[in-house]
Amino acid sequence: SMAKAKTIFYCQNCGTQSATWIGKCHNCGEWNTYVEEVVQSATGSKKQSLLTQSQPIRISEIDNTLSLQRLHSGIEEINRVLGGGIVPGSIVLLGGEPGIGKSTLLLQLALSLPPSMTILYVSGEESEIQLKMRAERLKQKNNNCYIVNETNTQNIFQHIDSLHPHLIIIDSIQTLQTNTIESSAGSISQIRETTAELQRFAKSTSTPVFLIGHITKDGTLAGPKVLEHMVDVVLQFEGDRNYGYRIVRAIKNRFGSVSEIGIFEMQQSGLREVPNPSEILISQHSDEVNGIAIAATIEGLRPFLIETQSLVSPAVYGNPQRSSTGFDLRRLSMLLAVLEKKCGLKLNAKDVFLNITGGIHIDDPAADLAIV
């Protein structure tokens, strides 16, 4: 029979241990505070071998040449948000709502890498045939991109041992399961432990690992939140379903700035990079239209142009309406008050509607001028 992990139940209130689950803590008297925690995994010896023995070293003697050699993916927008490419041994979490395009983006990333690199794409959600169909839509080829439909981490590490991939993609972390923990896939302890296993592997072999993580609309799924402090980089993939464009935003980056964004457009054949965001953020008008102004703004190190559209009309029903899309409503009210007081514009009896084209949200004060 298979070796079982050694677990201990801990009272989450006072820390008292127990070999079995108990309802009421005999130490502090609290109810339902006992949680099972793994103290020694079934494959403990194997795990140990992954860890190299620690040894104090002078800071001047630390060899960081490898970690400085960032891997450049074929997707410039991804290189940009990562701070200039993929850092060896880094763990990158790509979070986003189901259907936003996470699997598409990372398969595209895998296929964009040079053929000299072996990539292992682990899918716990889709069959090999589904991934093949997606790859065919993307019209990109890489003969060293391997797909495996697997959720057990012990099996995944066996594949890694025989393939020696240069990059690993896990789709998704919520589907993974390790033998050392009894709870079901997607539970906090499974997410935490499988990520810890991948992290030890990434650090000890300098192999970068990308994890896909699902987040529901209201961000209720706790898993990815728990993950955020365990990984090196957290990328958020967002976008409006009504528009084809998608934004990748770094919300944590141990190796770069968090103000960079990458912009894409979802097309029939995958995600197209948008190096000049103004192209999708400005609607095309042949002649001058009232109420439209162009503003310059900046995200990270990249400046771009946005379009503000406004409509001012007499208020018919008593209280004038103020409505804003993509711009803070209170800031709009403040700007209107300034125009009223300082410029003598009679706006208190007018409805005011404001829209930032393209569905983007702007909080850069530089846009105020265009709105005014």
Ligand code: TYD
């Ligand atoms: P997917 O990557 O499966 O999303 P996620 O992994 O985040 O759940 O892609 C979601 C949507 O993208 C899906 O509705 C189909 C669409 N899509 C395209 O429009 N063009 C394409 O080339 C591909 C591959 C997908």
Ligand code: MG
């Ligand atoms: Mg997917």
